[in-house]
Amino acid sequence: MRFVVVGCGRVGAGLVRQMAVSGHSVAVIDRNASAFDRLPAGFDGARIEAMALDESAWESAGVERCDGLAAVTGTDDVNAVVGRLAAKRFGVPRVVARMYDPVKADVYRRFGVHTVSPAAWAVSRLAALLLLVDVGTIASLGSGNLDLVEVVVPRAVAGARLGDLEMPGEIRAAAVTRTGRSFIPDSGAHVHAGDIVTFVVSVAGAERLEAMMGRTFT
Amino acid sequence: MRRVLIVGAGKAGLAIASKAHDDGYAVSIVEAREEHVTEARNRLRGVTVVMGSGTEADDLETAGIRNAETVLAVTGSDEVNLVIATLAKFHFGSPHVAARVADPRNRWLFKPDMGVDAAIDDTRLMVVEAVRLLAGHL
Numbered sequence: 029m030r031f032v033v034v035g036c037g038r039v040g041a042g043l044v045r046q047m048a049v050s051g052h053s054v055a056v057i058d059r060n061a062s063a064f065d066r067l068p069a070g071f072d073g074a075r076i077e078a079m080a081l082d083e084s085a086w087e088s089a090g091v092e093r094c095d096g097l098a099a100v101t102g103t104d105d106v107n108a109v110v111g112r113l114a115a116k117r118f119g120v121p122r123v124v125a126r127m128y129d130p131v132k133a134d135v136y137r138r139f140g141v142h143t144v145s146p147a148a149w150a151v152s153r154l155a156a157l158l159l160l161v162d163v164g165t166i167a168s169l170g171s172g173n174l175d176l177v178e179v180v181v182p183r184a185v186a187g188a189r190l191g192d193l194e195m196p197g198e199i200r201a202a203a204v205t206r207t208g209r210s211f212i213p214d215s216g217a218h219v220h221a222g223d224i225v226t227f228v229v230s231v232a233g234a235e236r237l238e239a240m241m242g243r244t245f246t
Numbered sequence: 247m248r249r250v251l252i253v254g255a256g257k258a259g260l261a262i263a264s265k266a267h268d269d270g271y272a273v274s275i276v277e278a279r280e281e282h283v284t285e286a287r288n289r290l291r292g293v294t295v296v297m298g299s300g301t302e303a304d305d306l307e308t309a310g311i312r313n314a315e316t317v318l319a320v321t322g323s324d325e326v327n328l329v330i331a332t333l334a335k336f337h338f339g340s341p342h343v344a345a346r347v348a349d350p351r352n353r354w355l356f357k358p359d360m361g362v363d364a365a366i367d368d369t370r371l372m373v374v375e376a377v378r379l380l381a382g383h384l
Contacts, residue, residue: 081325083354105301105325109355112332116359135303135337 030094032057032120034080034110035101039126041066043098048073055089057082080106086118096122099141104128111141137171144172148231166226174230176202177237181223185241190225191215193240198233202226247272251314253300253330254321255279255286258346258368262318267293276300276309301329303337311338319345320366324352328360335361 029052033040036058045068047054055074058064064075078085080101091097097120099110104127111125116139124142127133133143149165167176185193190201190213204213205224219225229237248271252259255277267273267290274294277283283297298305300321311317317340319330327345334340347353347367356365 079351081352081355083351103325105323105329108301108332109325109328109360112360113355117357131303132301135333139332139336 029053029096030090031055032089032091032094032097032114034058034097034099035107036060036063036066036075037100037102038066040098040100041068043100044068044071044073055094057085057089080110081113091118091120094120096120096124099123099125104132108132108136108141111136111143112139115140137173142171144168169228174228175234177227177229177234179225179227179237179241181219181221181225182241183221186219186221188219189215190217190219193219193225193227193237195233195236198230199237200228202228248316249274249310249314250316250318251276251306251309251311252318252320253277253306253327254319254346255282255295256320256322259318259320260286260289262320263290263293274309274314276305301326301333303333306330306333306338311340314340316340316342316344318366319343321346322348324348324355328355328362331356331361333361335363 031047031052031054033044033054033056036056040056044054044056048071053073055076057076057078057080059079061077074089076085076089091114097114099107101107107125107127111123114120115123124144125136127136127143127145128147130145130148133145136143164178165175166178194200194215201213203210203226206220227237250266250271251274252263253276255275259275263273263275274296275286276296276298277286278299280297283295286295296305296309298308300306300319311334317334319327321327324347331343331345334343342363343361344364344366345356345362347356347365350367350369353367356362
């Protein structure tokens with residue numbers, strides 16, 4: 029497939045690397061030629077030195093024919109405009125944008141741009157680490173309002189019933205991995221320390237789950 | 247009274263606000279830079295000046311965007327003006343939205359799909375005026 033990445037900072041270059049490794053064709057736009065130094069050796073896609081919103085750069089990057097576009101410059105407003113433009117005017121089927129401001133991220137989600145807010149993500153991840161809970165987000169579903177997360181069950185929570193961790197509409201256990209084997213659990217199942225439980229969570233559910241994992245179940 | 251919301255209190259925003267106020271419009275302004283907020287408050291009596299960001303929905307709401315018939319995004323930054331226009335048109339449903347084109351190379355972006363009903367292109371206006379002057383002297 030063909031992708032366009034606008035912004036070649038750490039995130040943009042990392043994204044290019046990942047897409048290129050998976051065998052996709054990627055064009056990358058950045059206003060500073062030196063930003064392309066971050067690209068992996070042997071990257072053979074188009075490097076376009078131009079402002080993010082430059083019309084001819086969008087033409088040479090082939091935005092009109094691409095399967096997906098990522099807006100990952102360092103500025104929320106630029107990413108917002110790039111994302112909206114790609115989704116609405118160019119009809120790009122998949123458009124993702126980084127947005128530091130979680131409120132703006134919500135607004136633009138409704139404008140057809142899948143937004144990722146690293147601040148909100150980092151807050152929940154750091155809180156989880158502080159609480160000594162091993163929590164990792166595996167995937168975002170839909171426009172990012174549901175996440176698939178993995179939790180390594182801490183000693184304090186061992187023995188709890190999965191049903192006690194679930195919350196209608198917010199938290200649902202999808203899988204348990206125990207000593208290398210995975211199964212689909214029922215709500216009555218009890219978790220063991222070291223189990224990896226995969227949950228589907230809403231944003232509110234993710235916070236609730238972390239709070240629960242930091243607390244002792246009796 | 248017809249209400250107009252102006253985002254950006256630089257030279258252009260201030261001059262537009264002053265004229266609109268004199269013409270009998272109810273004018274409010276959103277401006278992010280403190281010294282420009284102070285200047286606007288000192289120079290424009292009877293105009294509401296809100297310190298805040300035009301790209302924040304909350305600040306636009308505080309400045310009364312829901313009651314404004316016309317929204318003018320006239321900051322010096324094209325991406326900011328475009329985000330304001332998109333919010334005004336598609337989030338708040340503002341009836342009339344105009345946005346300033348600061349860099350003429352960005353003219354292609356200022357279309358209805360970005361929430362812009364009318365583009366105010368500084369450079370183009372200047373060119374038109376200059377050509378008119380030139381023609382008058384020939």
